[in-house]
Amino acid sequence: MLKDKIVTESEIRNFYRISYLIFAFIIVAVFSIIIIRLYKIQVRMGEYYYDRAEKNFIQExxxxxxxxxxxxxxxxxxxxxxxxxxxxxxxxxxxxxxxxxxxxxxxxxxxxxxxxxxxxxxxxxxxxxxxxxxxxxxxxxxxxxxxxxxxxxxxxxxxxxxxxxxxxxxxxxxxxxxxxxxxxxxxxxxxxxxxxxxxxxxxxxxxxxxxxxxxxxxxxxxxxxxxxxxxxxxxxxxxxxxxxxxxxxxxxxxxxxxxxxxTIDLDYQMELEKMFNVLDGGLIAINPVTGKIYALISRPSFSPAKLSQRISRTDWNNLINDPLKPLINKVTQDHYPPGSTFKIVPALAALDKRLITENTTSFCNGVFQFGTRPFRCWAKRGHGNLALHRAIVQSCDVYFYRLGDRLDIDNIYNYARMLGFGQKTGLEIDEETPGIIPNRDYYKKNKKFGSYHKGYAINSSIGQGDVAVTLIQLAYAYATLANGGKHIKPIIVDEIRDRENKVILKNEPEVINELNTDKGIIEAIVDGLYGVTSEPGGTATFQKYKVFGNDKRIKIAGKTGTAQVVEMRDGKNISESYMHKDHAWFVAFADVDNPEILVAVLHKHGGHGASGASPYVFNAIKLFYEKYKGMEFDKNINMRNVSFIESED
Amino acid sequence: MNTNYNRILNYTVLVLVSIGIVFIYSSSSVYAYKRFDNPEYFLFKHLLYVGIGLVAMVILSRTDYSVFKRHPYLIISICILLVLMVYIPKIGVIKNGARRWINLGFITFQPSEILKYGFVIYISYLISKSQEKISSFKGGFLPGLFVMMIVAVILLKQPDFGTTVLLLFTFLSLYFIAGTRLSYIFGLVIAAIPAVYYIIMRSPYKRARIMAFLDPEVHKDTIGYQIYESLISLGSGGLFGQGLGMSKQKLLYLPAAHTDFILSIIGEETGFAGVTVLMVFFLIFIIAGFRIALRARDLFGMYLGSAITIMFAYQVLINTAVVMSLIPTKGLTLPFISYGGSSIIFSLAGVGILNNIYLNSNNAVEDADALKTDLGVMVDRMARKGKV
Missing domain, CATH: 3.90.1310.10 (Penicillin-binding protein 2a (Domain 2))
Incomplete structure (x- = not known):
C-alpha cells in the first residue's frame, strides 16, 4: 500500500517533469532578457550614464x-x-x-x-x-x-x-x-x-x-x-x-x-550737500570746459545701503509713494519749463539770424499785445527802451516776446537743439529725460494743444508753455556759452582701474557739436549774463552781493529763471500753498574770462529764481574758489546802504 | 555522474551572501557614516542577521519538513495573524507610509516574510493533497484561490504590492506545474487586470511609480529620482565597472543603495561582467533548488521545494527588472544580497527547508534518472538548438 503510493508519486513526477522544463525555460528566457537589457544599459549606453553620473557628483x-x-x-x-x-x-x-x-x-x-x-x-x-x-x-x-x-x-x-x-x-x-x-x-x-x-x-x-x-x-x-x-x-x-x-x-x-x-570731488560734494538744504530739487556743479561733474545732488536723497539690502515692503512703498519722489534724479530725470534761463536761446537765434544786432532796441511798457491776447512782462510797469544787453540783465519778457514773434518756433527749436535742449546729454547714469522743445511738428502731432499759432513761439521764447528742460541740459547749454560755443558731453566717470591699478578706461572731454557763429555773438550774450549778477537792476545782483559783497575779483555770468507751476493770472499765483509755488532756477559760471566752475540749481517750489535758487549757486561758486583757488572772502558783508532792488524773476 | 545538488546549493548561497556582505559595506558606508557616524553600522548589523539566518538554516535543515505538512492550517492562521498585528497600535510600525513591520519589543520584522513561507507551505499541502482533482476548478483550483485572495487583500491593505505580486506568481506557477487547466491560470490573470488597474490608479504613490517607470529621465527630480539614479549607477559601470568601492552613486545619490537597489551599486562597481556572474550564481541556485525539489521524498516536499525556489527566482527577477527599469518599483529585496534583517534571515531559513527536503529524499532511487532529466543538460541542448 505504502509502496503503491510512492510509485504513484514517482509517476506523477515523471509526468510533470515537462511542466518543470517549460517553467525552467521561461525563467531562463527572463534571465536572458535581463542580461540583454543589462548589456544595453551598461555597455552600449555606459558612457551616456557615466556622463550623467559625473554631473551628479562633480558640482560646479x-x-x-x-x-x-x-x-x-x-x-x-x-x-x-x-x-x-x-x-x-x-x-x-x-x-x-x-x-x-x-x-x-x-x-x-x-x-x-x-x-x-x-x-x-x-x-x-x-x-x-x-x-x-x-x-x-x-x-x-x-x-x-x-x-x-x-x-x-x-x-x-x-x-x-x-x-x-x-x-x-x-x-x-x-x-x-x-x-x-x-x-x-x-x-x-x-x-x-x-x-x-x-x-x-x-x-x-x-x-x-x-x-x-x-x-x-x-x-x-x-x-x-x-x-x-x-x-x-x-x-x-x-x-x-x-x-x-x-x-x-x-x-x-x-x-x-x-x-x-x-569726477566727483567728495569734499566739495559733501559741503554742497550741507549747503543745499532744500526739500526738493537738484544741484549740479561742473567744469564748463571739460564737462567733468564735480558734484551732483538731488533732493530728497535715499539710502543706497538700505535699498541694496532686503528692504521691507512698507519702506519700499513709502519711498515710491513719497510725493517728493526721492528715487527720481531731479538733475536728469525731471523736466520743467526753464523760464527766463531759456532766453539765451532766442537771443542767440536772433543774433545769429541777424534779426537784431546788439544795439537793436525795443520798448517795454509791461505788456506785449499779440492779437487779443496780452503777454505780460514780469515787471508790470515795463522796462522802457532797452537793447539785448539790458534785456538779459533785467530779464525783460517783452523784449523776448518780440524776438519770439519775429523768430519762427522752428528757429527757436533749432538753436535750442544746438545747445543740447530737447535731447539727452549723454550722462551715463540712469535714464535721462530728454525734455521737450516744441516745433511745428510737435503741435501737429499733439492735437490736444490745438493747431500751431505764433503764441506758442512767443511763449517758448521766455521758456514757458510747452518747453521743458532738465537741470543738466541747462548746465551744459550754459557751458556751451562759457566755452565759446563748444557743446560738450557730461563726464562723471574719470577713469576705471583694474585691481592691478592699471587704467583700463579714461574719459576725455568730448565736444558734441560746436556753434557755427561769430565769437562776438556769444560774447555779447555772456556779457549780458555777467550783467545779471553785477549791474544795477540785474536780476541776481542783490543775491550775489549777499554772498560776495563788493568783492569784484570773480566775474560771474548767470541767469535766473522761474517755472510756473500754476497758471498765473495778472502776474500772480492763484495759490500760495507749497505745492503751487513756482520752481526757481539759477545757472551761473565763473570766471567770465576763465571759466572754471558752472553751477546750476533747480529749487522746486522755491519761488523766484533769484531768491530761491541763486544763493545756492553763488555759495557753491564761492566754496569752489575758496577750496581750489585758495581765495579768501570777506565774511562780514555790509548789508546797510544796499540800494539794490530785489528782482522777482 | 552523481551531482550533489545540495552542496552546490549551499555553496552558491554562501557565495551570494558573501557578495552581499561586501556590497552592503561598500554601498552603505558613506550613508552610515553620515547618519550614524559609523561606516560599519550596517555591515555589523547585517553580519548579525546573517548569523541569525545561518542558525535558522541549520535548525530547519535538521527539522523534518513533514512537520509543516501536519499543521498547515495552524501555520497559515498564525502567519495571517502575525501580518494582521501590524494594525495593532504600538506593535505595528509604519515606515515610508506602509504598515509592514511589527515590533515585538526585542525585534522588529516584516511578518509578510513569514507569511510567504506559510503561504507556500499551505498551497503545497493543498496541491499535494488534491493532486488527483487538480484539473477541476472546485476541488483543485478554488481552495488555493480562496487563500490567495485572503492573503492578497491583507497584503494590499498594508500596502505591500510587491509581496502580493510575488505570491500571486508563485501560486500560479505551482498550479501550472501541478497541471491545473491553463484556462484557470489565464482566467485569473485576465480577471486580475482590472483589479490591478484599480489598485494602481487609486493610490497616488503607485501611479507615480508607474509614471516614473515609463519615463525616468523626465521625472528624474521627483518620482523618477530613484529609478533614474539607479540607471545612472548601473550604466556608469560599463563593461567591467569602476572597481570595488569606487561607486559615486552611493554618495547618497541613490536612495536604498544597500537595500532594494544594491544591484545598481554592484553594477556600478563591477560592471556588466560582475552582474552577469551574479545572475549566473542565481541561476545555479534556482537549478539546484529545482533538482532538490524533483527528488523530494513526497509530493508535498516536491511542491514545497519548488515553491521556495520559484519564490527566490521571482524575487531575483523582479528586483533585477526594477533596478533596470524594466518594470515599475516594487519594494522587493534582492535575496541573500540586500541589507535587511527579515529578508536575509528568512531567505536563509528557506534554504534550510530545501536542505531538509534534500536530506529526506531517496537519492539512490532517483540518481539513475538524474542524468537524463538534468535541467542543466536540457537547457544546454535547447541553447545549442538556438531556442534560447
Missing part, C-alpha cells in the same frame, strides 16, 4: 567676484564691500522650524512680515530642496552673531555664513550718483543673459546710478571650482575619490571687479 561651484569699488576723483571710497553675517536655516536639519524661528525671534528678533515669509518659504520646500539653506536674517551685527553663536545648540539646523555686502560708508551722500545694488530680477536676468549666461538668479547686480551703468566693469568675472559632492550637496573629502577625479576637480579663481573713479 561659482566663485563670486568681489565687486569693484566706486571712488571719487581723489580716490576716496563712496561704495565698497564689507563682510556681513547672515543667518541661514536648512529645513531638512531642523526638527520643528516654527519653534526654531520663535527661538531666533526671542533672541534677536525677526520682523513679523519676514517671519511669515520664511514660514511659507520653508513650507514650499520639498525633497532635496529641503537641504538647501534659506537665508533668515541678513547682516547681523556682532552682538547678534554672539547671541546666536552662544545659543547654537538650541538652534540646530541654523548657521551663520559670511557674505560680502555692498557698503556705502557715506550714507545718503551722493546717493543719486552711485545708485544701489540688489538681487537681479526676472526681467534683468533675461536681458542680461541674452548672448551669454552670465547671471544666475539671486545674483547681485547694479540697479541704479553708477552701480548700474558700470555694472560690466564693477562686476568682475566669476570664477568656478569643481568639487566632489554627495547627493545632498555636501562637499566630500575622500582623498581616494579625489585622486580618481584629479583631472576634473579644478579651480578657476574669480577676477575682481574694476574700481570706478568718478
Amino acid at each position: 561651484v561659482r566663485l563670486s567676484p568681489l565687486r569693484g569699488r566706486i571712488l571719487d576723483t581723489k580716490g576716496r571710497v563712496i561704495a565698497q564691500n564689507r563682510p556681513s553675517f547672515n543667518l541661514f536655516l536648512t529645513p531638512a536639519f531642523v526638527k520643528n522650524y516654527r519653534k526654531t524661528l520663535e527661538s531666533i525671534d526671542r533672541l534677536i528678533g525677526i520682523p513679523e512680515e519676514r517671519f511669515n515669509d520664511i514660514i511659507s518659504e520653508i513650507k514650499k520646500k520639498r525633497g532635496l530642496e529641503r537641504f538647501k539653506p534659506i537665508k533668515i536674517l541678513s547682516d547681523l551685527n556682532f552682538d547678534q552673531v554672539a547671541i546666536i553663536e552662544s545659543n547654537i545648540e538650541e538652534l540646530s539646523g541654523t548657521e551663520i555664513l559670511m557674505d560680502s555686502y555692498r557698503d556705502y560708508p557715506l550714507g545718503e551722500l551722493a546717493s543719486h550718483i552711485v545708485g544701489y545694488v540688489g538681487e537681479i530680477d526676472k526681467k534683468m536676468l533675461s536681458d542680461r543673459n541674452k548672448n551669454q549666461e552670465i547671471y544666475k538668479q539671486g545674483d547681485i547686480i547694479g540697479k541704479r546710478g553708477i552701480e548700474l551703468s558700470y555694472e560690466d566693469y564693477l562686476r568682475g568675472e566669476e570664477g568656478k571650482e569643481f568639487i566632489l559632492v554627495d547627493a545632498k550637496g555636501f562637499k566630500v573629502d575622500s582623498s581616494e575619490v579625489k585622486d580618481f577625479l584629479k583631472e576634473k576637480i579644478k579651480k578657476f579663481p574669480p577676477r575682481q571687479g574694476a574700481d570706478v573713479y568718478l
Whole structure:
C-alpha cells in the first residue's frame, strides 16, 4: 500500500517533469532578457550614464567676484564691500522650524512680515530642496552673531555664513550718483543673459546710478571650482575619490571687479550737500570746459545701503509713494519749463539770424499785445527802451516776446537743439529725460494743444508753455556759452582701474557739436549774463552781493529763471500753498574770462529764481574758489546802504 | 555522474551572501557614516542577521519538513495573524507610509516574510493533497484561490504590492506545474487586470511609480529620482565597472543603495561582467533548488521545494527588472544580497527547508534518472538548438 503510493508519486513526477522544463525555460528566457537589457544599459549606453553620473557628483561651484569699488576723483571710497553675517536655516536639519524661528525671534528678533515669509518659504520646500539653506536674517551685527553663536545648540539646523555686502560708508551722500545694488530680477536676468549666461538668479547686480551703468566693469568675472559632492550637496573629502577625479576637480579663481573713479570731488560734494538744504530739487556743479561733474545732488536723497539690502515692503512703498519722489534724479530725470534761463536761446537765434544786432532796441511798457491776447512782462510797469544787453540783465519778457514773434518756433527749436535742449546729454547714469522743445511738428502731432499759432513761439521764447528742460541740459547749454560755443558731453566717470591699478578706461572731454557763429555773438550774450549778477537792476545782483559783497575779483555770468507751476493770472499765483509755488532756477559760471566752475540749481517750489535758487549757486561758486583757488572772502558783508532792488524773476 | 545538488546549493548561497556582505559595506558606508557616524553600522548589523539566518538554516535543515505538512492550517492562521498585528497600535510600525513591520519589543520584522513561507507551505499541502482533482476548478483550483485572495487583500491593505505580486506568481506557477487547466491560470490573470488597474490608479504613490517607470529621465527630480539614479549607477559601470568601492552613486545619490537597489551599486562597481556572474550564481541556485525539489521524498516536499525556489527566482527577477527599469518599483529585496534583517534571515531559513527536503529524499532511487532529466543538460541542448 505504502509502496503503491510512492510509485504513484514517482509517476506523477515523471509526468510533470515537462511542466518543470517549460517553467525552467521561461525563467531562463527572463534571465536572458535581463542580461540583454543589462548589456544595453551598461555597455552600449555606459558612457551616456557615466556622463550623467559625473554631473551628479562633480558640482560646479561659482566663485563670486568681489565687486569693484566706486571712488571719487581723489580716490576716496563712496561704495565698497564689507563682510556681513547672515543667518541661514536648512529645513531638512531642523526638527520643528516654527519653534526654531520663535527661538531666533526671542533672541534677536525677526520682523513679523519676514517671519511669515520664511514660514511659507520653508513650507514650499520639498525633497532635496529641503537641504538647501534659506537665508533668515541678513547682516547681523556682532552682538547678534554672539547671541546666536552662544545659543547654537538650541538652534540646530541654523548657521551663520559670511557674505560680502555692498557698503556705502557715506550714507545718503551722493546717493543719486552711485545708485544701489540688489538681487537681479526676472526681467534683468533675461536681458542680461541674452548672448551669454552670465547671471544666475539671486545674483547681485547694479540697479541704479553708477552701480548700474558700470555694472560690466564693477562686476568682475566669476570664477568656478569643481568639487566632489554627495547627493545632498555636501562637499566630500575622500582623498581616494579625489585622486580618481584629479583631472576634473579644478579651480578657476574669480577676477575682481574694476574700481570706478568718478569726477566727483567728495569734499566739495559733501559741503554742497550741507549747503543745499532744500526739500526738493537738484544741484549740479561742473567744469564748463571739460564737462567733468564735480558734484551732483538731488533732493530728497535715499539710502543706497538700505535699498541694496532686503528692504521691507512698507519702506519700499513709502519711498515710491513719497510725493517728493526721492528715487527720481531731479538733475536728469525731471523736466520743467526753464523760464527766463531759456532766453539765451532766442537771443542767440536772433543774433545769429541777424534779426537784431546788439544795439537793436525795443520798448517795454509791461505788456506785449499779440492779437487779443496780452503777454505780460514780469515787471508790470515795463522796462522802457532797452537793447539785448539790458534785456538779459533785467530779464525783460517783452523784449523776448518780440524776438519770439519775429523768430519762427522752428528757429527757436533749432538753436535750442544746438545747445543740447530737447535731447539727452549723454550722462551715463540712469535714464535721462530728454525734455521737450516744441516745433511745428510737435503741435501737429499733439492735437490736444490745438493747431500751431505764433503764441506758442512767443511763449517758448521766455521758456514757458510747452518747453521743458532738465537741470543738466541747462548746465551744459550754459557751458556751451562759457566755452565759446563748444557743446560738450557730461563726464562723471574719470577713469576705471583694474585691481592691478592699471587704467583700463579714461574719459576725455568730448565736444558734441560746436556753434557755427561769430565769437562776438556769444560774447555779447555772456556779457549780458555777467550783467545779471553785477549791474544795477540785474536780476541776481542783490543775491550775489549777499554772498560776495563788493568783492569784484570773480566775474560771474548767470541767469535766473522761474517755472510756473500754476497758471498765473495778472502776474500772480492763484495759490500760495507749497505745492503751487513756482520752481526757481539759477545757472551761473565763473570766471567770465576763465571759466572754471558752472553751477546750476533747480529749487522746486522755491519761488523766484533769484531768491530761491541763486544763493545756492553763488555759495557753491564761492566754496569752489575758496577750496581750489585758495581765495579768501570777506565774511562780514555790509548789508546797510544796499540800494539794490530785489528782482522777482 | 552523481551531482550533489545540495552542496552546490549551499555553496552558491554562501557565495551570494558573501557578495552581499561586501556590497552592503561598500554601498552603505558613506550613508552610515553620515547618519550614524559609523561606516560599519550596517555591515555589523547585517553580519548579525546573517548569523541569525545561518542558525535558522541549520535548525530547519535538521527539522523534518513533514512537520509543516501536519499543521498547515495552524501555520497559515498564525502567519495571517502575525501580518494582521501590524494594525495593532504600538506593535505595528509604519515606515515610508506602509504598515509592514511589527515590533515585538526585542525585534522588529516584516511578518509578510513569514507569511510567504506559510503561504507556500499551505498551497503545497493543498496541491499535494488534491493532486488527483487538480484539473477541476472546485476541488483543485478554488481552495488555493480562496487563500490567495485572503492573503492578497491583507497584503494590499498594508500596502505591500510587491509581496502580493510575488505570491500571486508563485501560486500560479505551482498550479501550472501541478497541471491545473491553463484556462484557470489565464482566467485569473485576465480577471486580475482590472483589479490591478484599480489598485494602481487609486493610490497616488503607485501611479507615480508607474509614471516614473515609463519615463525616468523626465521625472528624474521627483518620482523618477530613484529609478533614474539607479540607471545612472548601473550604466556608469560599463563593461567591467569602476572597481570595488569606487561607486559615486552611493554618495547618497541613490536612495536604498544597500537595500532594494544594491544591484545598481554592484553594477556600478563591477560592471556588466560582475552582474552577469551574479545572475549566473542565481541561476545555479534556482537549478539546484529545482533538482532538490524533483527528488523530494513526497509530493508535498516536491511542491514545497519548488515553491521556495520559484519564490527566490521571482524575487531575483523582479528586483533585477526594477533596478533596470524594466518594470515599475516594487519594494522587493534582492535575496541573500540586500541589507535587511527579515529578508536575509528568512531567505536563509528557506534554504534550510530545501536542505531538509534534500536530506529526506531517496537519492539512490532517483540518481539513475538524474542524468537524463538534468535541467542543466536540457537547457544546454535547447541553447545549442538556438531556442534560447
